[in-house]
Amino acid sequence: MGSKRYHSKTPGKLNYSLFCIGVCLIILLPLCDTFNLDVENPSVYSGPNGSYFGYSVEFYLTNSSSVSVVIGAPKANTSQFNITEGGSVYFCPWSLGQSECHNIEFDNQGDRIVTVSGTDYQAEVKSHQWFGATIRSHGDTILACAPLYSWRTKAEKPQSDTTGTCYLSVKNFTKFVEYAPCRTVVLGGPGSFFWQGQVISAAKEEIIKAYYPGYFMQSVEGQTQTRQAQIKYDDSYHGKTFLSRNSITLVFPLLSKHMGSYFGYTVSTADINNDGMSDLLVGAPMYMTRGSDGRLEEVGRVYLYLQRGPLDLEPTLNLTGTQVFGRFGSTIAPLGDLNLDGYNDLAISCPFGGEDQQGLVLIYNGFAGGLRNTPSQVIAGQWASGTVPASFGFSLRGAKDQDMNGYPDLIVGAFGVDKAILYRSRPIVNTSASLTVYPTMINPEEKSCSVNNGFLVEVQLDHLKHMQKGGVKRALFVDSQQAMLQRSVRVRSGERVCHETKIYLRVSEFRDKLSSIYISLNFSLDPQAAFDSHGLRPILNYKTTELIEQKAQILLDCGEDNICVPDLKLAVHGDRKEVYLGDDNLLTLTFNARNEGEGGAYEAELYVVLPPEADYSGIARNNEVRLTCSYEAENQTRYLSCDLGNPMKSGTSLWAGLRFTVPRLKDTRKTVQFELQIRRYDSQLPLLSNVSRPDKVFFPPLNWKVSKTPQEEQDIGPVIQHVYELVNKGPSGISHTVLQLSCPLSVQGQGLLYPLEMSTEGPLNCTTNHSINYLQLKVSSQLLACLWMYDKECNTFVKVEQVSNKCSLTVMTKCVHPLQVVTPLVWNKQDSQYSVPLWIIILAILAGLLLLALLIYVLYKLGFFKRSLPYGTAMEKAQLKPQAASEA
Structure with a gap:
């Protein structure tokens, strides 16, 4: 309260004490331990509206120094004769500032017509075959598949069978080879053998060698495939199979305990902990957990199995989604070593999560123990859902360096808005910073200080800030005459740069001497710095401590330990014992304030609450004590605040008097009461x-x-x-x-807690x-x-x-x-605890049928069903029939 009468003055010739701040930081470029995908300047590829462009994405290495993007659009229309939404694959070459795509003609033919015994029949159906739903690249080849392609194995069959087919692009689109080994198998792939599933493997070199235009390849040299298993594996939705490296025979199943979670919807392998063995990740995007209200919520989950030995998988970590109905774990993409820390990283999609279900992609990094359980970066979709969800993150692909800057990049598909987005990795800056304050104990009586030469500061944009409580700034920087100082410095990779500065203490202008003076260093990279040769700006390591704080104490009159233990005493008496109605009643209260403790009492004050009958008139002057008091009023309370010293030193004994008048006496009260209290500030x-x-x-x-005999909490x-x-x-x-x-x-006599x-x-x-x-x-x-x-x-x-x-x-x-x-x-x-017995339900149905039959019989007897028709001619009847639906 007493601090209200102290005001700051304009800096000029001040009585100040300097103390010194040294700051040292180091920048090394590039280093690791951050996730640095550039979400501010992505490359966005767009396809035809409604084509599901982005349903699948893939990197394609055109040569040793150029990586492009291949994007599937399974509902795109093509130039094929009489084919509707056959699907297409787009090739998107990348260069800085360019994101154009063009169609790859894997197949330019319409449906094949086969002649048997002089009769032509349609042997295949390519319309709505979803070509481009799956894309994979290897070297200069691209494999693109149409999972809904249909084939008629016999001319007399009225319908075709969905067998699927694939095309292989060879030598940078100079040759295209079709491979459809399931044409002789009804419902091949995941539908084979009564939905047991099937895997077929063949070397691409053998496929290319065996291909001949117009000839239907059913198998190639060295082709292997899984066979039908026992009947117990029919409709086995519990899990996926794990395949050995040299054989595709079934090794063992991984079963999920959660039915309907779609465990195995996506499976991926990557060496997460850098032990030389591939680890397994399994997605269950419809996994359900109980929310805070006890109800099941669909959030999704990803399971990590670390491979400890050949086919020895150890369940290590379960990552559970946080977005209800977000389908976390729909896609899992190995990213390679995104942050160059020696461990591979992962991207996991949540295509229906985030704000307005725009989709999320979460980045997790690996370490020696497996996978971090919290994401280091979350990328949100930027397109709102239309007739279908944007599905941002439905397809992911990483582990390729698109712009050749030394960091792998990530492609994200959003087929609901016909987009594919390339996020490039920015260079990483790792800093080691320190802030030194000297001296840490400031003696206000000393008016200068010495500074060791050689202190510098670093980074490209540097903030040095002094923080304190209260309205009056106790300390200011010498250079800026403000409580904030900014520096901008350019530092080369690996260089160590430091800086020195000073602040001064405004000894005579503040009262708070107990609180620490905090000095903070807040630094960041210059957001206006020029782009590098790849069009990117670097980013700080996300684990970097960007705010460093130190403090200094003001030396107190409290002994060697600088800890004050004051003991304040107060005695008071008045110069008269009685006052009278109708008189001014001049009154002087004389008080004695003492500090009998060890150490000074800082911001000590006498606090006096005035009664409603009295007014303050002044201080009884004392040549030995210069007392300063302020008179304040808050609401209905009037009080005095008198400064007793800052500090009020140990052993101090102050005598002083306060003058009052008491003009408003009432005969309803027999006493006039003043409340006096001695106070001090305690930090x-x-x-x-x-x-x-x-x-x-x-x-x-x-x-x-409710348990009548509770045993546990x-x-x-x-x-x-x-x-x-x-x-x-x-x-x-x-x-x-x-x-x-x-x-x-x-509550109301009943137990609550x-x-x-x-x-x-x-x-x-x-x-x-x-x-x-x-x-x-x-x-x-x-x-x-x-x-x-x-x-x-x-x-x-x-x-x-x-x-x-x-x-x-x-x-x-x-x-x-x-x-x-x-x-x-x-x-x-609460749901009802009482269910209706089955016999009552059956009895009610029978009674209803009996009542209906009785009603029909009565209406029949009354001639209700013998009324004439309202429309006479057959033409009038035909015109009233509804039109048939054009499409089921």
């Missing part, structure tokens, strides 16, 4: 924070029943845990602090006047301890009366509003 007040876990409670829980009801943290921000200790906790154990456990951590002493866990239930969780709190406003303590971390608690003080911790209670609508 080591504790800070209290709290949180409720969970943030809300749904009651009653799903399938919960779950039998009572849902757990509520309140966590409290009390921090002393120093520099001094507090001799005694108390915290009072209370909670509503009952059950105090389960009271525990302590550290040198704490907790007591309670209520029984804790009187039923002796089995406790499955550790709870936090009771704490203490000091109240600055009241200058008093509050006492611990009761502790129970599993109820709603309120921190009480004697003169301020209580700090409340509230856990909202949401009532669930």
